[in-house]
Amino acid sequence: MNNINDLKSLELTVGDVFSKNARLKARNVNVFYGNNKAIDNVTIDIGSKEVISFIGPSGCGKSTFLRCFNRMNDTIDTCLVQGEITIDDENIYDKKIDVVPLRARIGMVFQKPNPFPKSIYDNVAYGPRIHGLSENKEHLDVIVEESLKRAGLWQEVSDRLESPGTGLSGGQQQRLCIARAIAVSPEVILMDEPCSALDPIATARIEDLIHELGNDYSIVIVTHSMQQAARVSKRTAYFHLGKLIEVGKTKEIFTRPQHHQTEAYISGKIG
Amino acid sequence: MNNKIITPFEASNKVKRSIAKRRAKDNRLKLYGRTAICLAVCFLLILFYSIFSKGYSGFFQYYVTLDINFDRERIDPKGDLSDNSLFDGEASKIVNESLFSIIQPQGRKAKKQAKKIVSSGKDVRIARMVKNDPSLFGTTTKVKFALDDDIDSFLRGYIKRETPESERRISNKVIEYIDKLNKEGRISYEFSDYILSGSASGNPEMAGIKGAFIGSMLTLSVCLLIAFPLGVATAIYLEEVAKKNKITEFIEVNINNLAAVPSVVFGIMGLAIFISIFGMPRSIPLVGGMVLALMTLPTIIISSRAAIRAVPPSVKDAAYGIGASKLQVIFHHVIPLAMPGMLTGTIIGMAQALGETAPLLMIGMVAFIVDVPNSIVDPGTVLPVQIFMWADFAERMFIQKTSAAIIVLLGFLISMNALAVYLRKKLERRW
Numbered sequence: 134m135n136n137i138n139d140l141k142s143l144e145l146t147v148g149d150v151f152s153k154n155a156r157l158k159a160r161n162v163n164v165f166y167g168n169n170k171a172i173d174n175v176t177i178d179i180g181s182k183e184v185i186s187f188i189g190p191s192g193c194g195k196s197t198f199l200r201c202f203n204r205m206n207d208t209i210d211t212c213l214v215q216g217e218i219t220i221d222d223e224n225i226y227d228k229k230i231d232v233v234p235l236r237a238r239i240g241m242v243f244q245k246p247n248p249f250p251k252s253i254y255d256n257v258a259y260g261p262r263i264h265g266l267s268e269n270k271e272h273l274d275v276i277v278e279e280s281l282k283r284a285g286l287w288q289e290v291s292d293r294l295e296s297p298g299t300g301l302s303g304g305q306q307q308r309l310c311i312a313r314a315i316a317v318s319p320e321v322i323l324m325d326e327p328c329s330a331l332d333p334i335a336t337a338r339i340e341d342l343i344h345e346l347g348n349d350y351s352i353v354i355v356t357h358s359m360q361q362a363a364r365v366s367k368r369t370a371y372f373h374l375g376k377l378i379e380v381g382k383t384k385e386i387f388t389r390p391q392h393h394q395t396e397a398y399i400s401g402k403i404g
Numbered sequence: 405m406n407n408k409i410i411t412p413f414e415a416s417n418k419v420k421r422s423i424a425k426r427r428a429k430d431n432r433l434k435l436y437g438r439t440a441i442c443l444a445v446c447f448l449l450i451l452f453y454s455i456f457s458k459g460y461s462g463f464f465q466y467y468v469t470l471d472i473n474f475d476r477e478r479i480d481p482k483g484d485l486s487d488n489s490l491f492d493g494e495a496s497k498i499v500n501e502s503l504f505s506i507i508q509p510q511g512r513k514a515k516k517q518a519k520k521i522v523s524s525g526k527d528v529r530i531a532r533m534v535k536n537d538p539s540l541f542g543t544t545t546k547v548k549f550a551l552d553d554d555i556d557s558f559l560r561g562y563i564k565r566e567t568p569e570s571e572r573r574i575s576n577k578v579i580e581y582i583d584k585l586n587k588e589g590r591i592s593y594e595f596s597d598y599i600l601s602g603s604a605s606g607n608p609e610m611a612g613i614k615g616a617f618i619g620s621m622l623t624l625s626v627c628l629l630i631a632f633p634l635g636v637a638t639a640i641y642l643e644e645v646a647k648k649n650k651i652t653e654f655i656e657v658n659i660n661n662l663a664a665v666p667s668v669v670f671g672i673m674g675l676a677i678f679i680s681i682f683g684m685p686r687s688i689p690l691v692g693g694m695v696l697a698l699m700t701l702p703t704i705i706i707s708s709r710a711a712i713r714a715v716p717p718s719v720k721d722a723a724y725g726i727g728a729s730k731l732q733v734i735f736h737h738v739i740p741l742a743m744p745g746m747l748t749g750t751i752i753g754m755a756q757a758l759g760e761t762a763p764l765l766m767i768g769m770v771a772f773i774v775d776v777p778n779s780i781v782d783p784g785t786v787l788p789v790q791i792f793m794w795a796d797f798a799e800r801m802f803i804q805k806t807s808a809a810i811i812v813l814l815g816f817l818i819s820m821n822a823l824a825v826y827l828r829k830k831l832e833r834r835w
Contacts, residue, residue, distance in 0.1 A: 245718055247721065259728075
């Protein structure tokens with residue numbers, strides 16, 4: 134996909150935006166809220182089974198860009214997305230694409246833990262139920278158990294699956310939300326600042342979890358914390374005022390940033 | 405000093421000085437609030453006291469106990485207990501004979517007056533008794549009969565003995581007879597079996613609210629069945645499905661306007677459309693329910709929209725994020741979470757509809773209908789209209805009946821509101 138457009142955006146972005154085994158490809162993506170340009174000509178690849186973190190100061194558009202991948206921006210009336218985002222070379226903004234199966238392939242975990250006001254079991258079983266993933270009750274039980282185990286929550290809740298999901302602690306709720314996302318067997322998981330509402334211990338658990346899940350899924354995580362980005366991700370993308378400034382191996386970004394803005398952010402001068 | 409920031413010492417002094425003022429303001433506000441609540445409670449208590457203290461006597465009336473000889477030959481001449489046969493029988497005559505044997509009226513005129521002491525429903529009562537229990541035939545049983553409404557009013561003290569005979573509704577003779585019956589202990593003051601099981605009647609001692617109560621139930625059911633689904637569907641469409649544009653804005657404004665339209669206008673509209681154009685019959689609960697549904701729709705839509713808007717967007721996001729379709733988000737998440745609010749709005753709307761008189765007058769539900777409606781297409785009336793009609797009648801006894809009907813209506817309303825509170829408590833989920 135090395136056309137002229139790619140080269141144009143390369144002028145803007147420092148580092149290697151492309152990936153050898155890319156699963157998601159964003160090409161020249163612009164996002165507008167009304168007349169406001171929130172994302173300016175962003176091009177990036179997200180590899181298969183890769184954990185990539187988006188960092189940047191508040192309002193830089195990293196969450197907006199994340200929400201483009203599963204078309205959650207569709208729910209906002211004034212939002213307009215231009216450009217091309219493909220998953221396995223299929224344009225997700227194509228008119229023929231139905232968002233329902235797309236969102237089953239690309240799961241999402243939100244900033245604030247948002248379990249449904251239902252039982253723990255029903256929270257996890259909801260996705261498989263609406264997509265018809267289980268053949269029978271026993272199969273559904275297995276899916277729920279497996280998802281909760283992968284989210285590292287099974288031991289804590291196995292004896293109270295029927296109690297409400299909203300009764301759990303913040304960290305447990307967030308892991309429940311991750312279990313809910315895993316339950317539909319997505320290929321990619323988008324995480325929008327998943328730890329910003331959690332205490333350090335709960336955060337550590339989620340980070341461990343992201344590490345493990347990175348072996349099976351592509352994970353895109355938006356975070357405010359540079360330490361977190363450094364801990365969980367292999368690649369890091371730095372956004373500033375709607376532009377993708379720099380992409381690179383996490384180690385390199387944090388030790389040898391090439392762009393002066395990245396350096397300023399890393400060293401705490403902006404943001 | 406003026407253009408400088410004040411020192412911490414000065415600042416703390418100023419805060420201290422202002423605090424007394426602020427406290428006083430707080431306390432004053434608290435006092436206003438408490439006074440308002442106390443006043444409201446006082447008025448409510450006065451209202452309930454006056455209604456119940458005056459109205460409860462409407463549930464009671466005076467009865468006379470007579471020994472009735474159930475002679476089958478005379479009551480049921482054909483011997484088949486059919487309405488025809490019982491109608492041809494002489495039940496009234498038997499009752500009168502029993503009465504005469506006690507009070508001994510002399511002459512035609514006295515007998516004529518004496519007959520009127522017992523309510524004219526006496527033959528119907530005997531017919532009903534033998535139908536329910538044919539084994540009564542051949543026995544002599546004590547039977548209670550309602551007294552005529554004038555006698556009832558006299559016994560309650562509304563018609564005074566001291567009033568000159570010419571200005572009184574009952575004659576000295578009749579008072580004499582009543583005294584005689586009283587002396588024998590045959591007159592009793594008991595819970596009325598007409599008020600709850602009787603229907604509209606020109607004789608106040610036999611009038612009851614059953615017809616109106618059933619009419620109210622039927623009308624409300626029609627109203628609920630039309631207004632609830634329509635209102636909730638409209639609210640969901642406007643909140644979740646429709647794009648915000650000029651048209652939806654226009655609809656929104658008009659729904660809010662409709663909520664403020666006087667109810668009688670809906671009655672006129674019902675008359676013009678349902679009765680004149682569609683040719684539906686007058687006075688039927690179906691049309692009444694439809695008119696009331698139109699009237700309550702705005703209430704239901706507005707409260708349902710508020711309930712839907714209160715559903716946390718995070719829950720909707722979560723559902724969308726996992727790949728739920730719009731319909732699934734609405735039916736699995738929005739409706740269950742908004743249901744308590746929607747139900748509360750609906751019940752408030754229904755309570756409004758229950759107390760509504762004006763639009764129903766327009767479509768003829770004010771007709772004098774003796775039969776209890778059996779279905780939504782039988783002519784009928786409703787409680788508030790019945791109250792309105794009784795309040796208009798001249799007979800003294802209707803005053804108590806009116807109060808009794810008001811108590812029943814209030815009881816109905818309070819239980820509906822209690823249901824609303826219960827449902828909200830039960831369905832409400834916390835998140």
